[in-house]
Structures are given as structure tokens and as C-alpha cells.
Amino acid sequence: MNTDNRVRRRELFNKDADGYRSSRPGYPTRAYRLLEEAGALRPGAKVLEIGAGSGQATRELLDRGADVCAVELGADFAARLRAEFHDRPLTVIEGDFDTLPDLSGDFDLVVCASSLHWLDRSTALRRIACLLRPGGWIAAWWTVYGNPARPTPFRSALNAVLRHHRPAGVLDVVGPFDRDVWIEALGAASFEGIRTEVIQWPMTMSAQELSRLYATFAAVRELSEPVRDALLRDIEATAEALGGRVTEHCVTVAYLARRNLLG
Template sequence: MQNPIPLEEGRALFGRNTEIYQEGRPDYPERVYDLLKKHCGSENHFQAFEIGPGTAQATEKLLHMGYQVTAIEPDPNLAMKLNKRLEGYPQNSFTLVHSTFEDAKLPTSYFDLGIAATSFHWVDPAKGLEKVFQLLRSGGWFAMWWTVFGDPSNMDAFMQKTNHLFAPLSTSPSHKAGYRHPYPLQKDERINDLKKSGFTEILSEEIRWASQMDVRRTIQLVSTFSPVARLNETERATFLCEIERIINNDFGGTVKRNFVTAIYLARKPE
């Protein structure tokens, strides 16, 4: 395994440039929220917690669905960005807890829904799921999902052309088994983790989608990848210049990217 990024260090990488992170990460497919509404939503279910909300992509969706959201964010820069982005919402609809999820002080058997959007690989899975289970009321739901930026079952031409650039970099917990076997797509393992923690009614789905991306959008997205964000300033600039060169010279300035969003939903028994 190539130089894995420790959890504590990785959690601090994404707040280094919150503007790039907010602009670089594409929205999740609407199918994610359709599944939440179908299986987890109800006019009687209002309390939700979110693990690692980042710049509030999923948080805003929960607020629009009518949930009161408690967001647990360990990075101080992302926490400030989150507060600024959500300052227009009613004061009682959003609470920010500045902490790691493992250390956060939260009421047990209280929440109707918990979510982790492209964040749970930065949490110790056994301890994290144990805590999630404790926080949910009986009958409450947990949903964790990730977007994998490069579908290993349908590799786009850009991914094939640039894999050699990413190979020497550090390894995120989401790709510790290699880019062909990302953590979110290890379906049996993720389902077994949920079962071991006591969850039932487990559902999973892989949502495949594509995006046409110009140089700017691609560079912004690549900049948010933890192995790239971890590089020093000179190394990162050199790396991104090579990405830009490939996009312009080999793809005429635009690339088609194949992504897959994997979601898992599970319920705490009544």
C-alpha cells in the first residue's frame, strides 16, 4: 500500500482551500435524495445528524427536506464556510458541532436520520457505526454515500491517460485497496459492517453518471483529492500543470468523466 494518509491528517486537508472545495466537488445525483425521501423521510422525522458536512452540499438538501440538522465538522475552516453558507436558514434548523465524529458529544437514541456524504472513510468504521447506532432512535435510518471520481468498471479516457500520475501519490482510505477496488464499491464489506453494528433493512445502490468537464472544473476537482491536496505547493502546481497539459493537448480542452455514486441505507430495529 502506497503511503496511506492517516485519518487525523486527512481530515485537515480539505479545509486548506474551502473555495476550491466548494466549487470543485460536483453535486450528488438527485437519485440519492429520492432514496432518502422514499425510505427515510416523513413529516414526523425531523432530527438529522451529518458526519463531515464539508461545504454543505448534502446539508442544504436535508434542510430543504425539512430536517433540523446537527452537523459534525472537525476542520475549523470548513466549519466557518459552513456557517457562512447556511446563515440564511432559520437559526433553529442548523447546529454545528466542531469536533471529530468520534469525540462529538451528542444525545443518544435521539436522531431520526444520520448521513455521511463522501466522509465515512475518514472515520474508524467499527467505532463510527457503533456510535451512529447509539445516536439513532429505534426505527431511525443511516445513509452513507460516496461519489467515486472515476468508475473502475467503465474507465473513461482521461482516467486511463492519467492513472500513472496518481499511482505514486499517497493513498486515501477510500482507495487503500487500489483504484480498481475503492472502499465505497466494496459492497459486501460495507453491508457486513452495517450488519455487525446491528442494522437491518440494508439497501444499496450504485448510481452511474457522466459529466463533461473543462480544464478549470477538472483542475478544481482534482485539487480536492486528498493525495493531491497533501502535496507541497511546488509539487501540487507541477502535478496540476501536467493534468492541464493532458486535457488541452490530448482532449481538446474538455473531458468526459465517468463517475459512480454508491449509497447504503440501513435501519436501526424498532
Template structure:
């Protein structure tokens, strides 16, 4: 397998703080899930495989819309939390496995859709589109969604000030872009022989956090884990001091959710 060891280390990091993950990670707006069902032509009872469900941020909205979801989650603690949240949905299940290793039971029919929310980039690139294509029935759809952090021009001063903490510890990546610079996003070239794009939509939204929950959310992020133990602790301590100096304000965080749907080509 031509896969990247660093991605394997970072993708395992979400399971360290499953409770914080459950409490503080954003959920895509309801309209995104409504559109996903409509565009993919999904109806109640259809079988959907979800890649990397975390604690069920997308699984619950999909199950609430009547879909039978098989959610495949790498982290045991995250999977256990998702399983408990899905207890009221007997046709949905959470399997603890990597998506790469998981297999559909031989007796099962090909599935109606494969969904990945904030997770596809953690999957081996060689299998990201090829394995969903193998799992899907003819005409079935693959839906990819991500919540991208953005910073509107009128965002609180905190969001500009906190960039200093990112800079000092050498956090990878750029500050959040303005919302209008994000999306819509299209299927990449490597998916072009397997899927025909049928929708590409964007959904700006905001989430409100207590300062404590925002700090916990930062602790769940792969970019924070990537700093390594001491630097990540230093980063979180800096942000904590900044929030403390501001009196632990409630925070509004901007996102744009992106949805891209491809229909399986023969």
C-alpha cells in the first residue's frame, strides 16, 4: 500500500478525546443532508456506508432521514459513542475498523450511497474513490462533505489576535479565509473516470461556542496533534491565557460546509 505514515498517526488522534469531540465538533446544516438525499435520489430504507463517522455528527441526521447507515469508524471510543447515539435506529450500525480494511458481507447487495463527512482525506488515496465505486450499485452516489473554517470580515477581534498563538508555535497551515473564497468544490481528476459529478454546493453557517468548549475543540484538531506533545500543550496554554484575559467570552465560529456528489459511472 502506497500510504503516508504521518496521516496514519494523525488520523488515529481523534480517538484520544472522544467526549470532547462529541461535545464540540460542528455538524453540517440540516439543508446539506436534505440536499444530499434529494440529489442522490435516496429514500428511507436505502443502505448507506459512511466513512469515518466520528461520534455520529452526520450518522444521526442520515439515520433520522430513514437511511440504514453502516458507519465505519477507526477509533474505538468514537465508535462506541456513535453506537450509543444510534441506539434508537435499529437499521443503522457502527463498525470499528478502518474503511480500507472493512469489507461488505458477501451476501449483502451493493449499497445505494457512500458518504464521507470531514473524513475522506484520511483514507488511503488509492482507495478514496476506488473502494466506494466498488461498493456502490449502478447509479449509486458518493457524497463528500467538509466543514471548512472561515473568518468573515466582521469576525470578533479575538480571531485576528489568536493568529499570534498559531504563529508562535509554528502551527501548520494558513489562517481561515473569508467565506466567499471557499467553494464550491469539485471532484478531483482522479475520481473523474469513476464518478460523474451531479452536485457541488456550499452552505455558510456559524456555530456558537463557550470559550471552554472552543479550547476543548482546539484540542481535538489534527493540526494541534501534529504539533506534538510539548508544542501542542504550549499552544493550548497560550490560547487559554488569551481567553482568560478576555474574560472567557462566548465565541462565534464561521464555517462553510461543502457538499460534492458524484454518480457512479459503469
């Protein structure tokens, strides 16, 4: 994906900051415990969060005692972060991590929650390594709403709906399951001890909640309004036809790596 398209799609989230905040579920507790077990997340840790969005991960990092510097592209998201966490150890920098000119630091941990694929992979990882203290950590994770290895009646019906409406659906970026690509890129950027963990968890949502969730996805948001509305109506109708409440087998794929002590 070229830079212009990547930035354009990222900006789509900020156009419905309220919808994103109310509709996206948080991340499983295991993602944060993984960081705590490694010693990457602890009280007083200096954490850089890239793409903080509505603050789902930000809140968890702060609650675990970290001092957080959040970089956020969207003005509405940035304003909400400042307002919600005004009394917490949080600094918000509004801008694009790929092009911020004066970002500096000696961070213990950099967190990219559902955001690393929106950056220029090779240059961003090298920059992250430079912002970490030697031995500091990078953590990146993504949630997939529907486990490919555990098909459900809703997932089968949903795939038919998506094929019919043909949203831009599959972004031309490396995804969470492209393990070899991420491990190679992390290694090239002076990270070592790379580990991955696949966290499986259930999510039960009503038909309306599912429709609102899918409305937050970039591939859906960039559709024309009539096509987007038709797609969301069909998603809601699909869930209603299956009883009105649907349980999805979600997967959060996490990557954790440490900056080379000599890097």
C-alpha cells in the first residue's frame, strides 16, 4: 500500500471517533500479562504508544503504573485522550509517527495495538529501535474478529455477504498471521528474542453491535455511503437470522521482542 493510501485509510478512523470508542472491544488481559511477565510493563515504565486511538490500550498501560507518551494521528482521538486522562501520567502527541520530526526518548517499551501495519514497516521499526533504551521492548498485537480455524454459521454467512458487497476488505498490508514477515522485519531492525503468542477469546454481540463494529473498519468506512449502509444492513440481518446474538471466536496475535543490547 502506498503512503498516501495508508495515511488516507488511517484518517478514516478519526471521522467517527465516538463510534470507534463505543463499538470496538478492548484487548484480552493476557496481552498485558505477557508484557508484565517479560518485565517490559511495570510501575514507572516509560511507554511509547503508537496509534492510541480511543485509548483502549492506553487505559490498561496507565492502570499498570506506566508513564505513557501516546502518538495519535487523529485530532478528535487526541483531544479525547487528553480529556479522559488529564489527571494521569499521559503525554499526547498529535501527528503521524512516520513523519514526526522531533520525537525522541529513552523508552522501556513501545506498544502498537492494531497499528503497526499502518506504518512504513522497515523505517518505523528502525525508528522504534532508536527510541528504546538498549534492552527495551516492542510489543505489537492485532485482533482478528473470527478465528479462521474455528468456522461458525455466522462467519460462513458473513463471508457470503462480504463477497456480495465486495468492500476493499483485505488490505494490501502484512497481517497478524504473516509471522515470517514480522520476525524477519524485527530482526533486521536490531530486535532479538522475538516471541509470538496467539490468544483466543470469545466475543458475544447483538446484531446491532456487530453492525456498529464493522462500521469502524477502514475497508467498510471507505465505501460510498449507499454501499456501506447496504453492507451493514445485511450484516445485521445475517445476525438476526441466527437468533440476534452471535458468538465469535476472536484471536489476538501478539509479537514481543527486545532491542539488542548492542544495537
